[in-house]
Amino acid sequence: MESTAxxxxxxxxxxxxxxDQLDTELxxxxxxxxxxxxxxxxxxxxxxxxxxxxxSSKTTISRLCRALQTNNVSSLSLKNTSYKVNMIGxxxxxxxxxxxxxxxxLTLCGIDEFDLHIIINPLIMMNTIKSFSFRIKExxxxxxxxxxxxxxxxxxxxxxxxxFDVENTIMNRxxxxxxxxxxxxxxxxxxxxxxxxxxxxxxNLRVFAMNEWNISxxxxxxxxxxxxxxxxxxxxxxxxxxxFLSLFSSLIYLKFQTNSLVSSDFVQRFLxxxxxxxxxxxxxxxFYFYFVYSSEKNVNMESILVPFCTAFWLDKxxxxxxxxxxxxxxxASITLHSPIFSTEMFLENRSTGTIAYWATTIRSNNISxxxxxxxxxxxxxxxxxxxxxxxxxxxxxxxLILYINDECAxxxxxxxxxxxxxxxxxxxxxxxxxxxxxRSETIRELLEKAFHIQTLTLTIIDDFDERxxxxxxxxxxxxxxxxxxxxxxxxxxxxxxxxxxxxxxxTFHHNNSLPNSILDTIKWLNKKRIxxxxxxxxxxxxxxxxxxxxxxxxxxxxxKRIKRTHYSYT
Numbered sequence: 001m002e003s004t005a006x007x008x009x010x011x012x013x014x015x016x017x018x019x020d021q022l023d024t025e026l027x028x029x030x031x032x033x034x035x036x037x038x039x040x041x042x043x044x045x046x047x048x049x050x051x052x053x054x055x056s057s058k059t060t061i062s063r064l065c066r067a068l069q070t071n072n073v074s075s076l077s078l079k080n081t082s083y084k085v086n087m088i089g090x091x092x093x094x095x096x097x098x099x100x101x102x103x104x105x106l107t108l109c110g111i112d113e114f115d116l117h118i119i120i121n122p123l124i125m126m127n128t129i130k131s132f133s134f135r136i137k138e139x140x141x142x143x144x145x146x147x148x149x150x151x152x153x154x155x156x157x158x159x160x161x162x163x164f165d166v167e168n169t170i171m172n173r174x175x176x177x178x179x180x181x182x183x184x185x186x187x188x189x190x191x192x193x194x195x196x197x198x199x200x201x202x203x204n205l206r207v208f209a210m211n212e213w214n215i216s217x218x219x220x221x222x223x224x225x226x227x228x229x230x231x232x233x234x235x236x237x238x239x240x241x242x243x244f245l246s247l248f249s250s251l252i253y254l255k256f257q258t259n260s261l262v263s264s265d266f267v268q269r270f271l272x273x274x275x276x277x278x279x280x281x282x283x284x285x286x287f288y289f290y291f292v293y294s295s296e297k298n299v300n301m302e303s304i305l306v307p308f309c310t311a312f313w314l315d316k317x318x319x320x321x322x323x324x325x326x327x328x329x330x331x332a333s334i335t336l337h338s339p340i341f342s343t344e345m346f347l348e349n350r351s352t353g354t355i356a357y358w359a360t361t362i363r364s365n366n367i368s369x370x371x372x373x374x375x376x377x378x379x380x381x382x383x384x385x386x387x388x389x390x391x392x393x394x395x396x397x398x399x400l401i402l403y404i405n406d407e408c409a410x411x412x413x414x415x416x417x418x419x420x421x422x423x424x425x426x427x428x429x430x431x432x433x434x435x436x437x438x439r440s441e442t443i444r445e446l447l448e449k450a451f452h453i454q455t456l457t458l459t460i461i462d463d464f465d466e467r468x469x470x471x472x473x474x475x476x477x478x479x480x481x482x483x484x485x486x487x488x489x490x491x492x493x494x495x496x497x498x499x500x501x502x503x504x505x506x507t508f509h510h511n512n513s514l515p516n517s518i519l520d521t522i523k524w525l526n527k528k529r530i531x532x533x534x535x536x537x538x539x540x541x542x543x544x545x546x547x548x549x550x551x552x553x554x555x556x557x558x559x560k561r562i563k564r565t566h567y568s569y570t
Contacts, residue, residue, distance in 0.1 A: 008035070008037055012041055012044065015041050016041070016045050016047070019031070019041075019042070019045050019047070020047060023049075023051075024048050024049055024050055024051070024064065024068070025060065025064060027042055027045070027048070028042065028048075028064055028067040028068055029063065029064070029067060032067070043069060043072075045072060046071070046072045046074065046102060047072075047074045047075075048068060048072045048073045048074060048075070049073075049074065049075040049076075049077075049105075050064070050068070050073055050075065050076045050077065051077040052077070052078055052079070052087055052088075052091055053079045053080075053081055053087065054079070054080055054081045054087050055081075056087055058090055061087070061090050061091055061094060062090075062094055065091070065094035065095050066094070070095060070096070070099035070100050070101075071099065071100075071101055071102050072102065073100050073102065073103055074102055074103065074104045074105065075103075075104065075105040075106075076100065076103055076105070076106050076107070077105075077106075077107035077133075078091060078107065078108055078109070078111065078119075079107070079108075079109035079110060080109065080110030080111060080112075081109070081110060086112070086115075088108075088110075088111050088112070088115045089112075089115060092115060092118055092119070097118060097119055097122045097123070098122040098126075100122075100123070100126075101126055101128065102128065103123065103126075103128055103129060104128060104129065104130045104131065105129070105130065105131040105132075106119075106123065106129055106131070106132050106133070107132075107133040107134075107163075108133070108134050108135070109133075109134075109135040110135065110136075111136070113142060113143060113146045116146065116149065117145075117146070117149060120149055120150075120152075120153055121149070123153075124149075124152050124153060124156060127156055127157060127158045128158060129153075129156060129158055129159060130158055130159060130160045130161065131159075131160065131161040131162075132153060132154075132156075132159060132161070132162050132163070133162075133163035133165075134150070134153075134163065134164055134165065134166070135165040135166070136165075136166050136167075136170065141169075142170060142173075147170070147173045147174065148175075150170075150174060151174050151175040151176075154174065154176070154177060155175075155177040155180075157181065159181070159182060160181065160182060160183040160184065161182070161183060161184040161185075162182055162184070162185050162186070163186040163187075164185075164186070164187045164188070165186075165187070165188045165211075166188060167188070167189075168188075168189050168190070168191070168214060171187070171188075171189065171190055171191070171194060172191070172194075176194065176197050176198060176201070177201065178201050179201060179203075180198070180201050180202040180204075180205075181202075181204050182202050182204065182205055183204055183205065183206055183207065184205075184206065184207035184208075185198065185202070185205060185207070185208050185209070186207075186208075186209040186210075186230075187209070187210055187211070188210070188211045188212055189210065189211065189212035189213075189214050190210065190214070190215065191214060191215065192215045192216060195215055196220065199223045199226070200221075200223075202225070203225055204225065205225055205226060206225065206226060206227045206228060207226075207227070207228040208226055208228070208229055208230070209229070209230035209231070209232075210230075210231055210232070210233075211232045211233060212232075212233050213231070213233040213234055213235055215244075216235075216240070220247055221247070222246075222247050222248070222249060223247055223248055224248075224249065224250045225250070226248045226250060226251065227250055227251060227252045227253065228251070228252065228253040228254075229245075229248060229251055229253070229254050229255070230253075230254075230255045230256070231255070231256040231257075232256075232257055232258075233258055234256050234257075234258050234291075236260075236262070236263065236266075237266075238262075238265065238266040238269045238270065239269075242269075242276060242280070245280060245281065246280045248281075249280060249281060249282070249283070250283055251281050251283065251284055252283055252284060252285050252286065253284075253285070253286045254281065254284055254286070254287050254288070255286075255287075255288040255289070255340075256288075256289055256290075257288075257289065257290035257291065257337075258290070258291050258292075259292070260292075261292055261293055261294055261333070262291045262292070262293050263293070264293065266291070266293070267293050267336075270291075270336070271307040272307070274307065274310060274312045274313065278312065284317075285317075287317070287319050287338065288338045288340045289336070289337060289338055290335070290336075290337040290338070291335070291336060291337075292333055292334070292335045293333065293334055293336075294331070294332070294333055295325065295332045295333055295334045296332065297327055297332045299325060299332070299334065301323050301325055301334075301358075301359040302359055304323050304334065304336075304359075305321060305323055305359055305360075305361055308320075308321040308361050309361055313361065314361060319338065320338070320339055320360060320361045320362060321336065321337075321338060321360065321361050322336070322337055322338070322339065322358055322359070322360040322361075323335070323336055323358065323359050323360070324336075324337070324358040325358065339360075358373050358375075359373075373398060373399060374396040374397045374398050374399065375397070375398075375399040375400075375401065376397045376399070376400050376401070376419075376420060377401040377403075378400075378401070378402060378403070378419075379402070379403040379404075379405045379406075380402065380403065380404050380405060380406055380412055380436070381405050381406045383412060383415045383416060383419075395421075396424075397420045397421070397424065397425070398424050398425055398426050398427070399425065399426070399427045399428075399429075400416075400420070400425055400427070400428045400429070400450075401428075401429040401431070402416075402428070402429065402430050402431070403431050403433065404430065404431065404432045404433060404436045404437070404438045405433040405436050406436055412442055413442060413445045413446055413449060416446075417449060422446070422449040422450040423449065423450065423451060423452060424452070425450040425452065425453055426452055426453060426454045426455070427453065427454065427455040427456075427457075428446065428447075428450060428453055428455075428456050428457070429456075429457035429458075429459075430443065430446075430456075430457070430458050430459070431459040432459055432460055432461040432462065433461070434461055434462070435462075436461075437461075437462055437463075438460075440467070440470045440471065440474060443471065443474050444474045447474065447475075447478040447480075448478070451478075453478070453480060454480070454481045454482060455480070455481065455482040455483075455484065456475060456480045456482070456483055456484070457483075457484040457485075458471070458483075458484070458485050458486070459485075459486040460485075460486070464488070464492060465491065465492060465495065468492065468495045468496055468499060469495075469499050472496060472499035472500045472501075473499065475500065475503070476499075476500055476501035476502050476503070479502045479503075480502075480503055481503060481504045481505070482503065482504060482505050482506075482507070483500065483503050483505070483506045483507070484506075484507040484509065485506065485507070485508060485509070486509045486510075487508045487509070487510060487517070488510075488517065489517045489520070490517060490520040490521050490524055493508055493521050493524070494524070496508075497530075497543070500545075503545055504544070504545055505542050505543065505544055505545065506542070506543045506545065507535070507540055507541070507542045507543070508521060508540060508541045508543070509536065509539060509540040510539060510540065510541075518538070518539065518541065521541055522534075522541065525541070525543070530543060530544075531543070531544040532544065
C-alpha cells in the first residue's frame with residue numbers, strides 16, 4: 001500500500017528538525033504564514049536563533065521582533081560592525097530582554113557599555129546562559145561597573161562555553177571564578193597567573209583556545225583535564241613550547257599555527273616530534289599545524305618530508321604533511337602544514353613573479369610516497385621586463401598562473417618558453433586585469449606549446465560575450481579535459497555551453513557581486529536536465545559533459561545532482 005503521508009501530516013518533532021536548517025527570517029515571515037497548522041507548529045518551535053549585524057535593516061529587525069515569541073528564542077547573536085548604526089540599540093527598543101527566559105546562547109560584538117548592562121543584568125538573574133561569546137570595541141576602556149558585570153557573567157553557574165575576545169588590560173581586571181564549571185574556553189590572551197588560575201580552578205575544562213602568546217611558562221604542574229588545545233600563536237623557542245605542551249598529557253586534539261617566521265632550530269627539533277609526541281602526548285589523535293621559515297633556494301623538498309614518512313606518521317597516526325616552497329627574486333621560504341590548511345590558499349595573496357612548489361606525504365597501495373607540484377605565478381609585465389630571469393629555479397614547473405596586466409606582446413609565448421618547458425604543464429590559469437586583453441592567437445599558441453595540458457582556467461574581463469565563440473573553438477580544438485571559467489551571468493553560461501566541445505567538465509565560478517547569477521544558472525541547468533555539482537561553498541558549479549549529449553540542448557536522461565561542499569577551485 002502506498003503511503004499517503006504529506007508534509008502537512010509529518011510529526012511536529014520532525015518538522016522542528018527541518019526548521020533547524022532554516023534561518024529565523026524564513027521561519028517567522030514565510031513558513032509561519034503558509035497555513036494554520038504551520039502557524040501553530042512555528043509558535044511551538046522553541047529553538048529560534050536570532051542573528052543581527054550592522055547590515056540588518058531596521059525594518060527587518062522590527063518585523064522579526066514583532067513576529068517572534070521571546071520565550072522561543074534559544075540563541076541570540078548581536079554584532080555591531082559599524083560605528084554609524086547601533087543595530088543593538090534598535091533591537092533593544094523592540095524586545096524586552098527579561099522575556100528571553102529560554103535563552104541558552106548569547107553572542108555580543110561591538111556593544112556599548114550601556115547596552116551591555118541592559119542585556120546582561122536580567123540574564124544573570126535568570127541564569128540560563130550556557131554559551132557566551134563577547135568581543136568589545138577595539139581598545140575601549142571599560143568602567144569598573146562593567147568589569148564587575150563581566151566577571152558576574154563569567155561566574156554564572158549555568159555557563160559551560162565562553163569566548164572572551166578582549167585585550168590584556170581588560171583580562172587583568174576580571175575576577176576569575178573559583179571552582180569554575182566551564183567546559184570550553186576561547187580567549188584572546190592571558191598572563192601566566194591568569195592561565196594558572198583558570199586551569200587550576202576549572203576541573204571540567206576540556207577545550208581551550210588562545211589567539212596570542214603572552215606567557216612564559218616552561219615548567220609547572222600538569223593539567224590532565226584538558227583534551228583539546230588550539231593556539232593561534234606560539235613562542236619563538238620550541239623548547240618553551242614543548243615544556244608548555246608537556247603539561248597536557250591527556251590531549252586528544254592539538255592545533256597550532258603562527259604567521260611569524262620560525263627559526264631553523266625550531267624546524268630541526270620539530271622534525272623529531274615523532275618522539276616528543278610519543279612520549280609527552282601519547283593520547284593525541286588529531287594534530288594540525290602551520291609554520292613558515294626562511295630557506296635557501298633550490299631545496300630538495302622530498303628530503304624535508306622524510307621524517308614524516310615513517311610508520312608513526314603514516315600508519316599509526318595517519319597524519320599527512322605538506323611542505324610548500326615559495327621563491328621570488330629576493331628570497332625563499334618553506335611552509336610546513338597539515339592538510340587542514342589548503343595548499344590553494346598560498347597563491348591567493350602572493351605577488352606575481354612567485355614560484356610555488358609543494359610536496360605532501362601520502363599513502364597509495366600501502367606504499368609511503370610524496371606527491372609534488374611546481375607552480376609559477378607571473379605577469380605579462382614581468383615577462384616583458386625580464387624581472388624573473390634565471391635567478392629562480394624553473395625546471396620543474398607543471399602549473400602556470402599568468403596575469404595579463406599590460407598590452408599583450410606578440411612575443412609573449414616566446415619569452416615564456418625561454419623560462420619554462422611549456423610541454424611539462426598540465427594546468428594553466430590565464431587572468432586578465434582591467435584594460436588588458438589576452439589575444440585569442442596567444443591562447444591558441446600557448447595551448448599548442450603546452451600540449452599536455454589537462455586543466456585550463458580563464459578569467460576574462462573585457463568583451464567576454466563577444467569573445468566566447470572563438471575562445472571555445474580554441475579550447476575545443478585542443479581537447480582540454482577540464483575548463484574553469486569566471487562568469488558574470490547566466491547568459492555567458494548559456495553561450496559557453498553552446499559553443500564548447502570535447503571537454504569533460506566545465507566549472508563556472510560566479511562573481512560574488514551578483515549572487516543571483518548562480519541561482520539563475522542552477523534553475524536553468526535543472527530545467528535543461530544537465531548534470532552538475534555545487535562546489536566552493538555554493539560559489540561555483542561544475543557541469544559534467546556527457547559525450548553523448550549536447551549541453552546546449554540540456555538533454556540528459558540520467559540526471560543527478562550532488563552537493564559537494566568540500567570542493568575548492570582556484
